Amino acid sequence: MNATTTPARVGAALVAPGLGVLTLFLFVPLALIVAISVFTYSPTKIWLPVVTAANYQKFFHPYYVGVTWTTVKIGLLTTMVCAVLGYPVAYFLARVPSRWLGVWLFLLVTPLMVSSVIRIFGWLVILGRRGIVNATLEAAGFQGVDLLHNVVAVVAGLAGLLLPFMVLPLMAAIETIPRSVEEAARNLGATTPQLFWRVLFPLSLPGLVSGSLLVYTVSISALVTPALMGGRKVRMLGNLVYDEVLTSMNWPFASTIAVALLAFTVVVMTLYLRTMRALARRSGLA
Amino acid sequence: MRRWALVGIVVAIYLFLLAPLLIVVAVSFDPTDAFRFPPPGVSLRWYVAFFTNDTFMRAFFRVSLVIAALVSVLATVIGGLAAVGLVRFLARGRTLVETLFLTPIVVPEILLGAALFLYYSRLKWETSVAGLVLGHLVIAIPYVVRTVSAGLVGADRALEEAAMSLGATRVQAFAKVTLPLIRSSLASGAIFAFIVSFSDINLALFVSGPQTVTLPVHIFSQIVWQADPTIAAASTLQILLIAGLLGIAQRVFRLRATV
Numbered sequence: 001m002n003a004t005t006t007p008a009r010v011g012a013a014l015v016a017p018g019l020g021v022l023t024l025f026l027f028v029p030l031a032l033i034v035a036i037s038v039f040t041y042s043p044t045k046i047w048l049p050v051v052t053a054a055n056y057q058k059f060f061h062p063y064y065v066g067v068t069w070t071t072v073k074i075g076l077l078t079t080m081v082c083a084v085l086g087y088p089v090a091y092f093l094a095r096v097p098s099r100w101l102g103v104w105l106f107l108l109v110t111p112l113m114v115s116s117v118i119r120i121f122g123w124l125v126i127l128g129r130r131g132i133v134n135a136t137l138e139a140a141g142f143q144g145v146d147l148l149h150n151v152v153a154v155v156a157g158l159a160g161l162l163l164p165f166m167v168l169p170l171m172a173a174i175e176t177i178p179r180s181v182e183e184a185a186r187n188l189g190a191t192t193p194q195l196f197w198r199v200l201f202p203l204s205l206p207g208l209v210s211g212s213l214l215v216y217t218v219s220i221s222a223l224v225t226p227a228l229m230g231g232r233k234v235r236m237l238g239n240l241v242y243d244e245v246l247t248s249m250n251w252p253f254a255s256t257i258a259v260a261l262l263a264f265t266v267v268v269m270t271l272y273l274r275t276m277r278a279l280a281r282r283s284g285l286a
Numbered sequence: 287m288r289r290w291a292l293v294g295i296v297v298a299i300y301l302f303l304l305a306p307l308l309i310v311v312a313v314s315f316d317p318t319d320a321f322r323f324p325p326p327g328v329s330l331r332w333y334v335a336f337f338t339n340d341t342f343m344r345a346f347f348r349v350s351l352v353i354a355a356l357v358s359v360l361a362t363v364i365g366g367l368a369a370v371g372l373v374r375f376l377a378r379g380r381t382l383v384e385t386l387f388l389t390p391i392v393v394p395e396i397l398l399g400a401a402l403f404l405y406y407s408r409l410k411w412e413t414s415v416a417g418l419v420l421g422h423l424v425i426a427i428p429y430v431v432r433t434v435s436a437g438l439v440g441a442d443r444a445l446e447e448a449a450m451s452l453g454a455t456r457v458q459a460f461a462k463v464t465l466p467l468i469r470s471s472l473a474s475g476a477i478f479a480f481i482v483s484f485s486d487i488n489l490a491l492f493v494s495g496p497q498t499v500t501l502p503v504h505i506f507s508q509i510v511w512q513a514d515p516t517i518a519a520a521s522t523l524q525i526l527l528i529a530g531l532l533g534i535a536q537r538v539f540r541l542r543a544t545v
Contacts, residue, residue, distance in 0.1 A: 011371040014368060014371025019387075089299050096289075105536075111303050116485075117502045117506045124513070125518075
């Protein structure tokens with residue numbers, strides 16, 4: 001028995017089934033979609049294996065640039081809303097000594113795990129044309145209003161879905177800040193805003209960056225939320241991919257949009273890794 | 287004083303988070319179909335409608351539940367083996383393999399859904415339960431690898447070595463010593479794999495066919511075509527099932543280590 005090669009072989013055998021599934025049902029399909037994105041669309045055969053730049057040129061049409069801008073804008077707004085709502089919750093969970101911590105965490109994670117379509121259905125019942133808010137307004141003698149089909153509604157829906165993704169890493173970051181640091185700042189006369197901006201915010205920055213990355217990347221690829229809460233008026237890249245694949249059957253162009261979405265995600269991930277490295281260097285020097 | 291202000295703000299944010307779910311549960315017991323809050327009475331009318339509706343029953347019990355159970359078992363076995371290989375055996379190439387196992391988390395789900403749809407059509411596969419199970423495995427395996435790896439790092443390797451010095455073979459030492467120690471992380475991986483599959487809509491919207499409509503996809507099309515509170519009853523059952531499973535997961539494992 002060769003002591004140096006055997007563990008490596010056993011290890012390779014153990015990870016092989018998992019890597020096999022990922023190769024056949026993630027990496028190969030992704031390679032296929034990248035390949036189809038440069039192929040020619042054919043109304044009869046869907047796509048022909050003739051390389052073209054036409055799909056990418058089409059993507060720069062003002063309409064698609066507009067949808068891309070809406071998508072990025074919604075992603076950024078959702079991330080900001082989650083950061084603002086996430087800090088108080090994360091601070092509370094990290095700092096308040098509580099026998100009820102398990103309950104608070106359970107109430108935070110359960111909505112995250114329930115299918116997004118159910119949570120969006122809940123918002124439709126509240127905000128929809130026949131929904132609770134409109135019924136209350138009409139009962140009070142006011143006119144009903146369309147609360148959906150605007151950017152604010154989509155951002156609110158997404159922020160409700162993704163808030164736990166922001167809270168959990170923020171909470172982990174705040175937990176690592178010693179309480180004594182906060183107490184020292186207080187004793188030296190720091191007000192609450194000063195305490196936040198001078199102490200909590202810089203020290204919890206790694207948590208904020210990871211939370212923002214998660215919220216942003218998931219929100220720019222949203223499909224169900226804009227479909228149900230934005231309707232025809234607020235369309236994101238995800239809606240275009242869905243329509244091009246299943247309705248227009250223009251698979252090459254659908255693939256182009258999907259690859260663009262992947263490119264945005266990769267760019268943001270790279271920025272994230274750079275930022276984290278810079279933060280680590282800074283704290284290493286300090 | 288300041289502390290109570292913070293608690294107030296946190297409760298308000300939790301209400302924003304939980305409001306859609308609470309409303310769905312409330313509406314499911316409404317005797318009318320007017321979607322009012324609070325409901326004018328309590329009735330099980332929409333639950334009766336759910337249990338007597340063939341399409342809903344099929345989507346819930348014969349499609350979603352079956353797929354989630356298969357994904358849970360397969361992801362736990364495949365992901366558990368991979369975690370053992372990563373933590374206990376691989377030295378060279380470990381970082382690379384670990385990164386590969388985490389890639390599904392950074393690939394947008396609708397991108398994977400669209401890619402699988404094109405891939406299955408290229409292979410001329412009919413839409414099937416197998417197609418959904420394989421897609422869900424891709425997104426469920428990383429969860430299992432992460433929880434089980436965390437459990438293995440926590441299980442002291444010296445215990446296994448002690449068993450081996452007392453005459454146990456490597457496999458016996460693993461089965462009798464380490465496996466019981468990582469039981470809870472395996473259970474929690476299985477639960478999360480089940481939930482990931484049971485809640486998924488982004489993949490299923492692309493790869494489910496007429497015979498394999500999952501519960502979230504059926505709910506989606508019902509919302510688009512005719513919203514009636516049967517959706518709320520079906521949703522409430524899903525919320526109860528998931529909350530129950532998470533309650534169990536929290537008992538056996540620290541919830542935060544997974545998410």
